Amino acid sequence: MIEVEHLTKRYGAHTAVEDVSFRCEPGTVTGFLGPNGAGKSTTMRMICGMTAPTSGGARVAGRPYRDLPNPGREIGVLLDASAQHAGRTGREALAVAALTMGVDRRQVAAKLDLVGLNQTAARRRVGAYSLGMRQRLGLALALLGDPRVLILDEPANGLDPEGIFWMRGLLRDFADRGGTVLLSSHLLREVEAVADRLVVIGGGRVVAQAARDELLAGAGTLVRARDQQALRLTLDRAGLAGTAGTDGGFLVRAEPEAVGQAAAEAGLVLTELRPAGSGGLEQLFLTLTAGVSTREAVR
Numbered sequence: 671m672i673e674v675e676h677l678t679k680r681y682g683a684h685t686a687v688e689d690v691s692f693r694c695e696p697g698t699v700t701g702f703l704g705p706n707g708a709g710k711s712t713t714m715r716m717i718c719g720m721t722a723p724t725s726g727g728a729r730v731a732g733r734p735y736r737d738l739p740n741p742g743r744e745i746g747v748l749l750d751a752s753a754q755h756a757g758r759t760g761r762e763a764l765a766v767a768a769l770t771m772g773v774d775r776r777q778v779a780a781k782l783d784l785v786g787l788n789q790t791a792a793r794r795r796v797g798a799y800s801l802g803m804r805q806r807l808g809l810a811l812a813l814l815g816d817p818r819v820l821i822l823d824e825p826a827n828g829l830d831p832e833g834i835f836w837m838r839g840l841l842r843d844f845a846d847r848g849g850t851v852l853l854s855s856h857l858l859r860e861v862e863a864v865a866d867r868l869v870v871i872g873g874g875r876v877v878a879q880a881a882r883d884e885l886l887a888g889a890g891t892l893v894r895a896r897d898q899q900a901l902r903l904t905l906d907r908a909g910l911a912g913t914a915g916t917d918g919g920f921l922v923r924a925e926p927e928a929v930g931q932a933a934a935e936a937g938l939v940l941t942e943l944r945p946a947g948s949g950g951l952e953q954l955f956l957t958l959t960a961g962v963s964t965r966e967a968v969r
């Protein structure tokens with residue numbers, strides 16, 4: 671369990687994170703989404719005791735991170751894969767961490783195997799690793815103490831599509847066995863496939879948080895007609911404001927039935943009518959994180 675309560679971080683006059691609150695429950699994957707500079711890393715650093723909050727606090731497994739006697743046994747953290755000791759081999763990096771945490775040395779090989787770093791990779795210096803290999807090693811370090819909670823900042827960075835697919839499976843499995851996962855990304859599609867809940871942050875503030883399916887259901891309707899101009903007029907007249915979708919149709923904040931009804935009454939031939947799903951969520955995500963004026967509108 672991760673509990674974040676009213677976290678705020680100011681750097682001089684600049685507010686990086688403002689009044690952020692959310693909870694991550696055991697058995698779930700929470701996607702922490704926001705564009706670059708939104709405040710994801712700062713929030714995660716505060717949860718992990720690496721940055722002191724200006725106000726508010728966070729607890730992992732019921733305690734502030736700094737009060738955990740052996741944090742690596744409770745919570746696995748991957749915040750910056752490129753910050754690993756370049757001179758050590760992958761195996762040495764894990765062996766040192768195992769010693770510090772009091773973890774059985776046999777776990778080193780087991781975790782290297784789990785993250786797909788083979789013998790050759792394990793013997794190479796981390797300085798020669800690609801970013802994807804560093805992410806895998808970072809994940810092995812995070813998992814080394816068999817924690818119940820994982821906090822991962824942009825773990826998909828540097829992974830190829832196969833690696834991203836593999837990581838999703840690993841995180842899903844971790845959560846299905848009762849673990850709690852918080853992972854950040856600036857790409858909706860990256861977390862949408864694995865997250866049960868989404869917390870969306872923009873300009874340091876939470877702009878939306880809900881179960882993924884709830885957000886998907888609220889993402890509107892995609893509609894397309896043979897005569898797009900007539901459709902636009904019909905939607906306007908019916909008070910169903912539509913925005914032009916990314917692929918030519920209209921995205922409407924209403925149920926498909928209401929949109930279909932308005933089109934039928936106007937005698938329009940529709941070529942597509944469906945819940946917008948992830949395409950709509952993408953648009954919603956862009957809108958939610960676009961700027962302060964939009965954020966004010968959705969509060």
Ligand SMILES: Nc1ncnc2c1ncn2[C@@H]1O[C@H](COP(=O)(O)OP(=O)(O)OP(=O)(O)O)[C@@H](O)[C@H]1O
Pocket residue numbers: 681684685686687704705706707708709710711712713856
């Ligand atoms: N040590 C610091 N001193 C001053 N400003 C900072 C510091 N760390 C972060 N910031 C600022 O706080 C804001 C949030 O940054 P943060 O790194 O948390 O965002 P992010 O969502 O993780 O984005 P990214 O994906 O680009 O890392 C940014 O405006 C950033 O410039």
